[in-house]
Amino acid sequence: MDARHYALLPDPFPMWRGGALHGARIAYETWGTLNAARDNALLLFTGLSPPAHAAVSPRDPSPGWWEGMVGPGLAIDSERFFVVCVNSLGSCFGSTGPASPDPATGRPYRLSFPDLSVEDIARAGFETVRSLGITRLDTVMGPSLGGMVVLAYAALFPGAARRLLCISGTAAAAPFAIALRSIQRECITSDPAWAGGNYSSEHPPATGQRLARKLGTVTYRSAAEWQLRFGRQPIRDDMRHGDAFASEFAVQGYLETLAQRFVSAFDANCYLYISRSMDRFDLAVHGDPVAVFRRAELERALVIGVQSDLLFSLSEQGAVAQSLEAAGVATRFAPLSCIEGHDAFLVDLETFGREIRTFLES
């Protein structure tokens, strides 16, 4: 049960910071139908790690990463929009990335994959919808990393989208987020099993990946939410181990469960490339943000941020909204008071759904 389609990228596909890919492809899924005018397309970029499978579809009934948000009659309404969700360039769920075979050698790129930028992820999404005959999107949107990608999209492809929806993103990675992501990368590169990127898929740097994911999980949530959810509850008996300094609290068991799931799902080198691309992102390299947004020919924008977000602070989303507004784009800034932190868009579907629906119906 696999609902993925594949778009072949132009060959060569030039990378933003140099180098080029050959024979590269993007995995994507769609919901709804492209209308005759080809003007009802909504392109959805993901956060750092999800696949293109945002929600159930007839071809893949398994729940997606944004289940309840995308589908018939839902906030991102597939009865109205032709929704396209792409697996990011550089990822490992069907799109070309460091774990993919290099056509020049037949062996995985690993660290010979060229430098990856948020701009490349944006361009790969652009080429994907272009391959479907779409020249102007109704809406380009994305949360987290996706919230950076949509800004790069607007900068690189003037006129390519009518509306922009940026969720918990930023116009430039902040030093606090850079610090946290670089520690996560160092957890992986410090694991002897990483082997300079040359691990086999049977022996990934699991310890480093587990640590990186645990730290990621902490930074995606908030202290207030975990106080309510876990308090000082002890760990489940079946998760106790006799090791020195073994986990004692429920919150530690939760981190471990998520971490183990991640190791088996995500390639370590892909993680390193995408994580670093986020640190490097700075919309200002494309010019003054107001000028960038003026050139982009956007009609409307919605910028959503969350008070409790540690990683992408509300002030960063506020700055994006201000630049859009100053560029003459009709912009709504929605600072939400959810307590779930950066991940609130995945958890508080009701609050986010209301904002997104109102915007998309406008």
Added chain:
Amino acid sequence: MDARHYALLPDPFPMWRGGALHGARIAYETWGTLNAARDNALLLFTGLSPPAHAAVSPRDPSPGWWEGMVGPGLAIDSERFFVVCVNSLGSCFGSTGPASPDPATGRPYRLSFPDLSVEDIARAGFETVRSLGITRLDTVMGPSLGGMVVLAYAALFPGAARRLLCISGTAAAAPFAIALRSIQRECITSDPAWAGGNYSSEHPPATGQRLARKLGTVTYRSAAEWQLRFGRQPIRDDMRHGDAFASEFAVQGYLETLAQRFVSAFDANCYLYISRSMDRFDLAVHGDPVAVFRRAELERALVIGVQSDLLFSLSEQGAVAQSLEAAGVATRFAPLSCIEGHDAFLVDLETFGREIRTFLES
């Protein structure tokens, strides 16, 4: 140049969660003079990692960890108080801990050191001042871990202090802080060089310790402060390395510098023991906090917290203050708006000094 004194702890020294130490000692430093009535003593506990050297003194003119706060005419005024700062039990700056020789074997305790609790750190401080002939402190105070220790002190030793000053502490470790500390510990225990605790002092688990310290440093500060301090400034040229995924931003260089300093200064097993003791601390095991504080016979209390503290949230300090108030202790709660996060007490000496001075002079 060493200003440390040593207090021998009672032999055996029973540990809160079982086991006992033999021939254990506490390193401490003092400022000022104990008066004839022996009622002007102020006992200062530290955070997780500092030594007893809080400030310069004639015997040790090197700057201390709270330089500018402790000394003649300063907020903690050594012309008025006999200030005693202890290196925590379990630490490695002269006090007995996992890196100290076990008198039974002559070799370092390492993981055979008994379970360490915040209560043990409190008791070791209590015994230290008792060895100086002090039966009732004017003030017991401490920041961070020290802010937990002073609560344990009040719970264990009714009548042993007239005033209590708790800075950026908590009555019970929160799940968010537990999560972050447990990831730090796992960075160390995952480092092959840790070797189940049996590393030699020449080959410590430096990689794990560096990662743990970097993460610690992030959690001790705030996103807003780092935005001001570092922004997206690139790393200094002399800190650039050619490695894959090498540091690119100034904030990463800052983390690396602090991390390297820490590895050479602090023992990994001591870190693990003290860090875990913080997770386990819960004042409620001593009874209802209001009842605990009523029994403690405190006259006055000052509780300070910082809005931007990720690790010990303001609401936790508010709860401590409320319990003290409800127990009939004249309490001031000072929620500060410093942007330096948990470490603000080390940085914003002016704001903290004003609060502390006003309280101590009252």
